[in-house]
Amino acid sequence: GIQVEQSPPDLILQEGANSTLRCNFSDSVNNLQWFHQNPWGQLINLFYIPSGTKQNGRLSATTVATERYSLLYISSSQTTDSGVYFCAVVTGRRALTFGSGTRLQVQP
Amino acid sequence: SQTIHQWPATLVQPVGSPLSLECTVEGTSNPNLYWYRQAAGRGLQLLFYSVGIGQISSEVPQNLSASRPQDRQFILSSKKLLLSDSGFYLCAWSGLGASGRNEQFFGPGTRLTVL
Numbered sequence: 001g002i003q004v005e006q007s008p009p010d011l012i013l014q015e016g017a018n019s020t021l022r023c024n025f026s027d028s029v030n031n032l033q034w035f036h037q038n039p040w041g042q043l044i045n046l047f048y049i050p051s052g053t054k055q056n057g058r059l060s061a062t063t064v065a066t067e068r069y070s071l072l073y074i075s076s077s078q079t080t081d082s083g084v085y086f087c088a089v090v091t092g093r094r095a096l097t098f099g100s101g102t103r104l105q106v107q108p
Numbered sequence: 109s110q111t112i113h114q115w116p117a118t119l120v121q122p123v124g125s126p127l128s129l130e131c132t133v134e135g136t137s138n139p140n141l142y143w144y145r146q147a148a149g150r151g152l153q154l155l156f157y158s159v160g161i162g163q164i165s166s167e168v169p170q171n172l173s174a175s176r177p178q179d180r181q182f183i184l185s186s187k188k189l190l191l192s193d194s195g196f197y198l199c200a201w202s203g204l205g206a207s208g209r210n211e212q213f214f215g216p217g218t219r220l221t222v223l
Contacts, residue, residue: 033211041146041196043214048207084150088212095142095167096200096212098152 002027006087006099013077013106021072021102023087031090032063034072037101038083046072046085077106110135114199114215121222127172127186129218131199134180139201141182142212143174146196158182194222 003026013019025032034046047054047061049070054061058077063070074081084103088096111134121127133139140159144152154167156174164174171190175183182199198217205211 031210035214041217041219043198045205045211045213048205048209048211050209086152088152090210095154095157096144096152097154100151103150 002029002089002091002097004087004089004097004099006085006102008102009100010103011105013104015077015079015106015108017077017106018073018075019077019104021074021085021087021104023070023072023099025068025070025087025089027068028065029089029091032070033088033090033096034061034070035086035088036081036083037086043086074104077104079106079108082106110201110203110213112199112201112213112215114197114218116218117216118219119221121189121220123191123222124188127184127189127193127220129184129197129199129220131182131184131215132180133201136180136201136203138179139203141176142200142202143182143184144198144200144214146198146217147194152198156184189222191222194220196220 005024007022032050036044049061049063051065058075060073084101086101088098113132142157143155146152158176172186199215200212202212
């Protein structure tokens, strides 16, 4: 099956810093989503981005489908950005295959 | 707007006891529904998915089963829980998101501890 790899596995930032999270996938995909899992476990949809670039406030994402990777940018990080960020891709069965996540801790 | 509910929010069960977790979706019809499990705070694993009433596909051989008795209801069950069934169980549905394309949306989850 398709493999999804995320890096780095853990990241500690000071408030106000910028960061880039990476997601590599091993095959062509129809759908790619980024999620933020907050400390209570809720998965929050950030981006649907099978290709191209999107921005939402301090967050932006870019997917280069031909090279099989996606990047999530967080600018001016805040403590509320802490949690785990997941990249997930859709395979033919239309279910999501998740990466192992990047655990982000933003310190005040 | 669409919402997805799961209950209970937390559950502590002894080994060998039965299990029933429920997921319901509001505000949509004929959704695709999914059960995922997350262990140790990392990585979600697909357990079951359903494209319609009574239609269940299993992804991983295990001690669990799923049923879809109604269009917007998805149930995860076990006859006898094992210690390894502990984890965070998330239900999801897929439908049109703000992107205008099919996205998956997740419920709040059930945290299961088997003792």
